[in-house]
Amino acid sequence: MPPRRRHRHSRLFPILFLTVLALLLLLVLAGAGVLLFVDPNAWRPRIEAxxxxxxxxxLQLGQLRLVPALSPTLEAxxxxxxxxxxxxxxxMLTVAQAEVKLALLPLLTGRIEVARLQLxxxxxxxxxxxxxxxxxxxGPTAEKSAADKAGDAGAPPAAAPAASPGSGPDLLVxxxxxxxxxxxxxxxxxxxxxxxxxxxxxxxxxxxGAPVTASAEGRLGDQPLVLTAETGPLARLLDPVASDPWPVAATLEIPGARLGVTGTVTRPLQGRGYALTVEGAAVNLSALExxxxxxxxxLRQVAVAARVEDAGTDIPRISGIAVRAGESALDGFxxxxxxxxxxxxxxxxxxxxRADVEGSLRGTRLRVSATLGAPTMLLAAAGPFPIxxxxxxxxATLVAKGGLAAPLALSGLDLGVTARIPDVAALAPLAGQALPALRQVTMDARLRDGSGGLARGIAVRGLALTAxxxxxxxxxxxxxxxxxxxQANLTSRRIDADAILGALPAGAGAEAAPQATPPADPPAPAASRPARLIPATKLPFAALDRLDADLRFAVAELRxxxxxxxxxxxxxxxxxxxxxxxxVTGTLPGGRLELALTAGGRQSPPPVALTLRAPGMSLGPLLAAFGLPQDMGGTAELDADLRGAGETPxxxxxxxxxRLGVAMVDAGLDNQVLGLVLGEVLRAAKLPAEVLAPGGVGQVTLRCLAVRADADSGLVQVGPLVxxxxxxxxxxxxxxxxxxxxxxxxxRPMLRAGTSVVxxxxxxxxxxEPKFGPDPGGTAGALAGFAAGMIAGRNPQLGALLGERGGDACGPALAAARGGRAGAEPKTAPPQAGPLAPRLPKPADLLRQLTR
Structure with a gap:
């Protein structure tokens, strides 16, 4: 460079530096002047307008203040x-304090650009x-100031200028x-x-024109969350005529779960033209509670995915729907x-x-699969909705197939149901208790609407249950x-109740799901009166008032x-x-069964009434209820007409x-049962138990059993009893x-053994706690009877004249138990007193026992 030109440049740099410094000094002095002499509150009406x-x-602004800064900064x-x-x-918005920092260069083009907005x-x-x-x-207001209205009086309204594409917004943050x-x-x-x-x-x-990034930390209720997002430029967002896709990517995270959305929106301010992919995952679904x-x-290891697109209606177009869950413990349900x-x-x-579920219940594997109609069929009320x-x-398998004619109205259900159960007992873990060992059970039925539609009831039609x-x-x-x-109307060709009861597991209910053992109750105080045999447990009469029912049934054969x-x-x-x-009627081997029962009601105490005529009832279930052997041949005739009132038995x-009458003839009864019933009577009479059956085992043949009891307000007169x-x-x-x-x-027990001993x-x-003892007033008669028996043993004719051979007490007693109606009589005559059995005591020993 020539020396003269180099000298000229060396003098130019100091001049430029001093000029810039002077300009900066002027700006600082101008800013200081503004801070000292300009009141920003004077701008409030213009800003609000x-x-x-x-x-x-x-917009309403409180106190305004200019903040010292290189760029115009206003605090409100x-x-x-x-x-x-x-x-x-x-x-819509309230802010305790706001700070606005404006960018300088955009102001030269007539735009307001906020470099930073802090709320x-x-x-x-x-x-x-x-x-x-x-x-x-x-949107821009349609109202004008009073001056504008005055200046434009009588003039037609001017059309709003159309925004030019890409011109950018007048206000940008x-x-x-x-x-x-x-x-x-x-x-x-x-x-x-x-x-x-x-x-x-x-x-x-x-x-x-740059992408917008955002992040937020907050809390929804007690749930903390973090949001991160990135979108397209603000210029594109606020451009009302732009049509190119505006990108969106957002992620919402909470402890243990996240939800992500990615895609584009063509009209973001209107919420239209969106095409989004939604993906979510949760370690445990309970994290979203x-x-x-x-x-x-x-549910654990949950994952969801879907594609959501604008369909031009209020309902979006959703595709690629997938929801998955992994191994989860659902014991709480x-x-x-x-x-x-x-x-x-x-x-x-x-x-x-399509839905597929696999799992287990108390160790038993189970699987459920389902195919349901399209969800839009529910939204559009189109039917039938397939199921x-x-x-x-x-x-075991269960299959249901059908549909719902009007899904939104919940009416028109028609669902065929089929069940095949090879072994009912194998389903015990699902039921939570032991089940009977019934095999090859099938069930077919159709589920329909109840009266008034599915929302008001459900009906089972064409039920067919076989085993x-x-x-x-x-x-x-x-x-x-x-x-x-x-309401139900049920029929059966055959029911073998004995076989069903035989299929019940021993100790049914022992396999039920384990339950927490309740704490032991404190010992009850000693009762002030003797304990009762009849329980004082409150009967569930209140449950009778929870629903109404109407049941008809018919069974061709019931065993x-x-x-x-x-x-x-x-x-x-x-x-x-x-x-x-x-x-309730039926035909028993001995005649016609008739039963009527009423119970409950809203009276206090609730009344109960029973009428029963059963000429051939088995006493096996009654013996089982008392824990007695059920080995019994023959049936009993029952005649009852009883009524009472109360909330407990x-x-x-x-x-x-x-009244109550019980009659039996020619029945075989296990000797143990008879011994349990009459053993105390024999001991009180000091008669040997061997009189029932030598050896103490086997069956005893009852020629007859007859009991007549008449009750009046809790006082029962028993007699005859034979x-x-x-x-x-x-x-x-x-x-x-x-x-x-x-x-x-x-x-009056009478022993027919060599002599008639009463x-x-x-x-x-x-x-x-019954108490048995000899009747002191009858001792003399007993001794006389014993003597008469001794005489009769040597001279039967004299014994018959004395009337101590026992006679036949069955006939009159059976007639009384049956209420005077005719019925079966014992097939054999009453036994006559014969020689003593080898194991029975000698007459002299019996006499000594009676006089002790």
Whole structure:
């Protein structure tokens, strides 16, 4: 470079430096002058007017203050932006403190660009009205100032200038920081509001054409969450005529779960033209309880995915739907339930939904698969809605196939159900208790609407249940509502109750699901009165008032207790708390069965009444109830007409009135049973137990058993009472006071063994603790009878004249027990006193026992 030119440049740099320094000094002095002499509150009306012009909403600013900075920075307090007309509250936005930093260069082009906007303690309301219009949709106001109206008086309104594509917005915020605020979302259609507490939110873009990034930390209820997002440029977002896709990518994370959304939106401000991919995952679904505000099943390793696109309607186009869950313990819902996997999928909302579930219940593997109609069929009320379901467990299968004609109205259900169970006992883990060992059970039925549609009830039609032991067919209907009701009409060709009871597991219920052992109750204080045999447990009469029922049944053949009953039919009605079973009829081997029962009602105490005529009832179940051997041949005739009132069996017994008759002839009874019943009587009479059956084993033939009892308000007159067991004849009479369970009976056991020995016995005490003892007043007669027996043994004719050979007491007693009706008589005559059995004591020994 020539020396002269180099000298010229060396003098130019100091001049430029001094010029820039002077300009900066002027700017500083100007800024200081503005801070000293300019009051920003004077700008408040203009700022409020400009915001209202741009947004159509009124803005209220509190105290304004200029902050010293190289760029214009304005601080405002108590900022309020009006809500849309008809909103739930006057303000859409309130801010305790706001700081606005403006960019200088955009101001030269007439645009307002906010370099940084900081909001402290903002309260933002995002809501829709009842018609779905959002409050975040802004527009220029149509109102003008008074001066504008005066200047344009009589002039036609000017058309708004069209925005040029890519010109950018008049107001742009490049950086946003929000601290300690809250955002409320309110649905105007439902009125429900959700509040999100925002600890910190940061959003910004490098420029008007650069992508926007945002991050936020907050809490929804008790659930902490973190949001990160990246979108397209703000210029594209606010450009009303742009149509190119605006990219969106957002991730919401909470402890143990995340939800991601990626895609594009062509009209983001209108919420239209979206095409989004949604993916979510949760280690445990219960992590979302705080977010959704409701309990959720503890499904683990949950994954969801779907494609959501704008279909031009209020309902989006959803495709690629997939929901999966892995191994999960669901004991909180059903004890012992374990999920192995669950998959739910649908190609589109317009196509069927497929579901597959595998797992186990208390160690038994089970699988359920289902195919349901397209979800859009529910939304569009199009039918019929198809339903297919299949389940299998422990070799059993259940298949249901059909549809729902009107899904939204919940009506038109038609579902065929088929079940095949090779072994009912194998399903015990599913039931939580031991089940009977019934095999090859099948069931077919159709599920239909109840009266008034599925929402009001469900009906079972064409029921066909079969098993080797029984069959059942008919129909039933369950009605829902404040007072449920059940109607059923069931028939059966054959029921073998003995076989069904034989299939019941020993100790049924022992295999039930384990339950926590309750703490032991403290020992009860000693009772002030003797314990009762009849329990004081309150009967569940209140349960009779929970629903109404009407049940008709008919069984062609019923085998129970070894007795075959034919043509059994009955009608039971439960209405307004009163149960009426009337009539139940059938044909027993000895004649016609008739039964009627009423119980409950809303009276206090509730009345109970029973009428029963059964000429051939088995006593096996009754013996089993008392833990006695059931080896018994023959049946009993029962004739009962009883009534009482009370909430407990004890109270009913204390008010019992009516009659009861029991008659049996030529029945075989296990010697142990007879020994348990008459053993105390024999011991009180000091007669040997061997009189019942030599050797003490085997069966005893009862020529007859006859009992007649008449009750009046809990006082029962017993008599006659006759038990003719061949070698032993027992006759008796007396009273039983059911009010306190007191006994006052006199029995006359007579031993037919060489001599006719009659030893009267008194029975006192209570039903729970009877006391047996000789009847002192009858001792002389007993000795006379014994002497007469000795004479009769040597001279039978004289014995017959004395009348101590026992006679035949069965006839009169059976007639009394039957209420005077004719019936079967013993096939054999009463045994005559014969030689003593080898094991029986000698007469002299018996005489000494009686006189002790």
């Amino acid at each position: 400009e915001v209202q012009r741009a947004t159509g909403r009124a 307090e108590d900022v309020r932006l009006a809500n849309m007309p008809g909103g739930s509250r006057p303000e 402290v303690r903002p309260d933002i309301l995002l809501e829709t009205d009842a018609d779905g219009r959002p409050n975040w949709r802004f 490049r950086s946003l920081r929000l601290e300690d605020g809250q955002v409320t979302w309110r649905d105007g259609a439902t009125g429900r509001a959700t509040v999100l507490a925002v600890k910190l939110l940061k959003a910004g873009a490098a420029g008007v 705080g977010l959704l505000g409701r309990p959720l099943p503890p 059903i004890p012992g339930l374990q999920l192995s996997r669950m998959e739910l999928s649908a190609a589109r909302l317009e196509e069927p939904v 297919e379901l299949a389940a299998e467990a422990a070799g 080797p032991q029984a069959d059942l067919s008919g129909e039933a209907e369950l009605s829902f509502g404040d007072r449920p009701a059940v 129970a207790g070894g007795v075959l009953t034919r043509d059994l039919s009955g009608h039971a009605v439960l209405r307004e708390g009163t149960l009426a079973v009337d009539p 004890q109270a009913i017994a204390a008010t019992l009135s009516g 038990v003719d067991a061949g070698r032993l004849l027992v006759q008796g009479a007396g009273t039983v006071n059911l009010r306190d369970e007191g006994l006052a009976l006199r029995l 030893v009267p016995v008194r029975v006192g005490g209570t039903l729970l």
